[in-house]
Amino acid sequence: MNRIIIKKILTPAGILFLLLFLLTYPQESLSAAQDGMKLWLNTLLPTLLPFLILTGLLIRTDCIEKALSPFRNFWRILFGLSPSGAYAFLLGMLCGYPMGAKLASDLYSCGKISKREAEYLLTFANQPSPAFLTTYLAQICLGQKISAGEIWGILLLADAACMLFFRFLIFHGHTRSGNSSPSETSSGRQITLKKETSTASSPGSIIDVSIMNGFETITRLGGYILLFSLISACIRHCWKWSADLCSLILGTMELTTGLHQIALSDLPFEIQYPVSMALTAFGGCCIMAQTRSVTDKRLSFLPFLSAKCLNSLLTFLFVLVFSKLV
Numbered sequence: 001m002n003r004i005i006i007k008k009i010l011t012p013a014g015i016l017f018l019l020l021f022l023l024t025y026p027q028e029s030l031s032a033a034q035d036g037m038k039l040w041l042n043t044l045l046p047t048l049l050p051f052l053i054l055t056g057l058l059i060r061t062d063c064i065e066k067a068l069s070p071f072r073n074f075w076r077i078l079f080g081l082s083p084s085g086a087y088a089f090l091l092g093m094l095c096g097y098p099m100g101a102k103l104a105s106d107l108y109s110c111g112k113i114s115k116r117e118a119e120y121l122l123t124f125a126n127q128p129s130p131a132f133l134t135t136y137l138a139q140i141c142l143g144q145k146i147s148a149g150e151i152w153g154i155l156l157l158a159d160a161a162c163m164l165f166f167r168f169l170i171f172h173g174h175t176r177s178g179n180s181s182p183s184e185t186s187s188g189r190q191i192t193l194k195k196e197t198s199t200a201s202s203p204g205s206i207i208d209v210s211i212m213n214g215f216e217t218i219t220r221l222g223g224y225i226l227l228f229s230l231i232s233a234c235i236r237h238c239w240k241w242s243a244d245l246c247s248l249i250l251g252t253m254e255l256t257t258g259l260h261q262i263a264l265s266d267l268p269f270e271i272q273y274p275v276s277m278a279l280t281a282f283g284g285c286c287i288m289a290q291t292r293s294v295t296d297k298r299l300s301f302l303p304f305l306s307a308k309c310l311n312s313l314l315t316f317l318f319v320l321v322f323s324k325l326v
Contacts, residue, residue, distance in 0.1 A: 021234045028233050036229030039256060040222040047131070049218045051095050052102070056210030058087075059106055080120070080167050084112040089125045096129025097283055098291040101304070102217065105296040118299055120171045123307035124163035126291060127155070128280055136256065137280055141263040146273060154322060158281060158314040162307055170303070221290050228254040228286035236261075248275065255284040274319040282312035 022029045058064050068075070068083035075086040084107050092100020101122055108118035128137075130152065138148045232254050239246040247265045251258025259276055267275070283291075288308070292301055 018230060018234060021237070022230070025237060028237060029230060032229045032233030033226055035257075036226045037222070039229075040225050044221060044225070045218060047129075048095060048099065048221075049214055051091065051099060052214035052217055053210050055091060055099075055103060056106070056213055057206060059103075059110055059112070060206045060210065064112075079163070080171075082113055082117060085117050085121055088113075088121050092121075092125035093127055094129065096127065096132055097287045098126055098221070098294050100125035100127065101291045102294040105294060105299060108299065109296050115299065116171060118296070119303045120166060122291075122295070122299070122301075122304040123166040123170075124159050124311075126283075126304065127159060128283070133280070137259065137276065141259045141276055142273060143263070145269065150322070151277070154277065154318045155281060155315060158311050158318055161314055162311045165310065166303065166307060217294055220293050224286055224290045224293065225254075228284075228289070229257070232257045251275070251279040252282070252284055254286040255279060258284065270323075273323070274316050277319050278312045278316040281315040282308050 064084050064087045068086050071086075072083055075081045075083060079086065079089065081089060085104070088100055088103035088107055091103055104113070104118045104121040104125060107113045108115060113121075133151050133155070134148045138144060138146060138151050142151075232250050235250060235253065236246065239249070244265045244267050247258065247261035247267075249258075250261050258279060262272055262276055262279075265272070288305070291304065295301065295304075
């Protein structure tokens, strides 16, 4: 019943309201759209697209297994992952949202990891990048009042706690071997990535497929950034109450805009810091939508949603505890 209400009433009403905002306030809409496209063009496109193309090549040429197989026992014992899953984890931590989810989904679609391992990876391998934490969060939003090392340490600690929770309490018994089950792997291998016609494709075809899939993914992410930039502008214009509360709402919608608004708000730094960290761990609705768009629809999204909520809460608590100790 709730899904019917959302699909037939709330969603069309929201779209019509946003369209009305575009027609009524074209200047604000244009400014918001330009900001979103600048973020996509200047940051997301040059940093993420090369990784999307190159990781697509690695997945299709089976280089991942060869590179990480010597450390199979290390990944299995410490993280409960196969070598392919470890690759998604490492690149997800390095490249930031939504690279971890994209890799886990692609590896599952290619039959290199099981459904359980892919859903397990979604709970901890999709995180903000070190570059985002160092430059945007630590320097711009928090004004270098907190060191990047402290920020990294707290977020990694919360992510590790979240990983342990889901590994031993939710996915216990399914990630112990770190390998795909035969039934899941065989079914997954029957499904190739989009536009890929054969597992024995020529090198040129593999490159073409990887490039086209990379551009398709990056274009989809740009569309979500544009949409949520407009939604954020609409919220800022229509919100007539507390400006501080508005900045918190914007943070739950789109991360970069929300963190910037929190930095400009009148909230004391003792509140700005833990809230900004919690929102960074959560990612915001825009990141949620981006992640869902690049994730195989056969994978349950519930582990990811619950993990981000838990991660956000743990990050908030760890910041409070660490601030008291220091």
